[in-house]
Amino acid sequence: MSARYLLADSLVFARRHAAHIRQIPEKLLDVTLQPIMFTLLFAFVFGGVIAIPDGSYREYLLGGVMIQSLSFGIMGPATAIATDVREGVVDRFRSLPVSRASYLIGHILAELGATLIGVTVLSASGLVIGWGIYSSVLGGLAGYGLIILFAFSMVWLGTWLGLIVRSPDAAQGIVFLVVFPATFLANTFVPLAGLSPVLRTIAAWNPVSTLAAAVRELFGNPTALPPDPPWPLQHAVLCAVGWSLLLLFISAPLAIRAFRKRTQD
């Protein structure tokens, strides 16, 4: 009976998430308002002092903010699932004649949906300040394809994190501690050329740089790469897809295993 209802049940759980967001729209702040704030702050405060050799800073900025925002997208799924597990709501669902997988699928679907709302809002605000897709329709589609793939891997990573921490607050703390430095020690907001040699090396090999560079490349935005960029930046799109898949293939099985462990005793 479980298989027949798997999709229907998953959608019930996904709708529950959507209802939560309707009740507490603040839940979406980290994927909507926060990236808009970063975009505006950097565009207007630093835009004047940071020179981009192959185009405008505002066009350059958006790819970086996009990847940073998706990285912070770990937080939503982490806190949501940690809260559910702690409050015993998951136990209630487990006592119903539904497959446990449907809860997890619903959760992933809803969180991915929330991230994509953020992507839409961010793209719109980018268009307002002068960003655009200058490559081709195919390039644009590929760009958003990469964004969705990366978002998907981040949702799984967040879900795993939420299942292994003790409380929703712990998840938030860890995300800030890891994602903040990781997204700043990269080409997110400033071109690599502006960094000191040591930082430049770290930033050049940081996957966040690769992903931001790939998005910029696919959208036809300036990449501000140094003359002789390290290998991952030379093959940014390929490496970005690789990084995303790697993260996905590691975090999804870990999340599923952690979910089984947390919900079985």
Add this chain to the structure above:
Amino acid sequence: MAYDERVRRTKSGVTATGLGKRFGDLWALRGLDLDVPAGRVLGLLGHNGAGKTTAIRILTTLSTPSEGRATVAGHDVAAEGARVREKIGVACQAATVDGLLTARANLEMVARLYHLTRTQARQRAGELLERLDLAANGDQLVKTFSGGMRRRLDLAASFVASPEVLFLDEPTTGLDPRSRNELWELLRERVREGTTLVLTTQYLDEADRLADDIVVLDHGTVAARGTPTELKQRVGGDRITVAIADPSVGARAHTALAPFGDGESTIEAEVAREATNPQGISVSTTLPLTRIVMRARPGLRLVEVVRALDAAGIDAHDVSRRETTLDDVFLAITGPGASRRSAATEVTP
């Protein structure tokens, strides 16, 4: 009786044989045997940590047993979890309703997960809100609900599929007396309709009022079992405590009170040193009090005790009566502790 025979006989009931659950080195539950025929009410009585919740979690397929077997509504909880979940309703200790949804949305969601159609789900949610006196608050967010309302909603969620077997883990903990009575009435109604009910409680009177059979759990093992009447015969009725300030009259008081006790060896006495003032005036005198605790004979009135003490010329500091508690049950089952005994001999002539 053979296991299979029992399973067959209790088709919509609950059976367990040697059920146990180990967490690391600790057995949270061990050697639990149950035999609850359809339509009966089993009360699992015990303190926190006695193994009640563990038992409920195993029977509701939330937890896998480390040893033993159990069936619910004719299905094995370990091997046929999905079948069991179709037949049961569960309300856990923490009211596991979603605070960020309205009461109605909570019930509709649960109904949808029982695979009712959208229309059926809406109708069922409406019925249950009405029945559990939540209709006026149906469209409020559950996080604004009081503890009692939350619990009623949680219960409503467990009724959604009209389950054959209902499991309730401490359903009245944290409820005011009025809500408790209403809830008991609601449960009796379900049982009259043929639902089998397994509930846990820390309160003897609750088990007494609702359960056909009681299993007393202590540190994961069965300490006693029987019908409420059987247990009460072993445990006795209300407790009467007489406190006297003058220890020299202890023996006399003991004799004067003997006729009111229930059965033999019912008068226990202990010496307690308390910073209490016998006159009830705030003077800082400290006096040791002698307490005589006894099981009241059925139908005993407190005024008879007071008169008897008066007649014997004993000036009692305090005479009080209280209902039997779970502690009294354990005391009666396991026998009074060694220290208690030695204290009792001090005043016994």
